[in-house]
Amino acid sequence: MCCEKRKEFAKDKVENMSDREVKDFLLEVVEQHPAFVLDLMERTAVQPQGHHPPPTAGGQNLPWCSCGKCRDMPTPVERVCCGRNPDTCPSLVPDFNILVLDEAVLALGRLYRQDALVFPEDDNYNKANRHQAYRQFTLWVHGRLRVGKRKVIPSCCTWKIKDKYPDPYGQYVGYSAGRLN
Known part of the structure; x- marks a missing residue:
């Protein structure tokens, strides 16, 4: 399966999960890749729609x-x-x-x-x-x-x-x- 198809397949799977399944899945991702999740959370910290903070020190x-x-x-x-x-x-x-x-x-x-x-x-x-x-x-x-x-x-x-x-x-x-x- 090519990257775009895999991405769409994954998005579809997540869309059809219950809130509990999403939470359990996310906790499993944290268990396996904590650095990835923390970096992603840091980058996507709750911001007003369309607002992106300036890059830190960049x-x-x-x-x-x-x-x-x-x-x-x-x-x-x-x-x-x-x-x-x-x-x-x-x-x-x-x-x-x-x-x-x-x-x-x-x-x-x-x-x-x-x-x-x-x-x-x-x-x-x-x-x-x-x-x-x-x-x-x-x-x-x-x-x-x-x-x-x-x-x-x-x-x-x-x-x-x-x-x-x-x-x-x-x-x-x-x-x-x-x-x-």
Whole structure:
């Protein structure tokens, strides 16, 4: 079944559920994907019809930003926007929350990195999740890159990751072109 058909099928199923079934279903989703539900609740907080709050710390009218979610970056090479309009910014897509920010997905990625690639676990939980989230984003958007090949992650997505897994002192490494470039 293609994505649109699956989406319509799911909508139809939800429409035909009783209030109790919807509540039980939602509690099961919370049980399996709490980060996704909390992020969605935060984004869809009750607002007057047609009113959308300004993006937190984003939307600084940066000349290089088209999505309105970017924040200034420390170096010119990092001043990259996704190039999308405000409604289609990747940092707002539900897949971003699942594939890039979900703690279980990140834990699995870190486990693979430790096991298959023999990289040690980082003791700093937020730093480990943040760096794995950067890897997840790159894999999701660009696929597997060759050794030494790196891509700049858009500011809007970088900051969404940093907001979810912050450094307590606000000290971030930033983009590195790599040793082989």
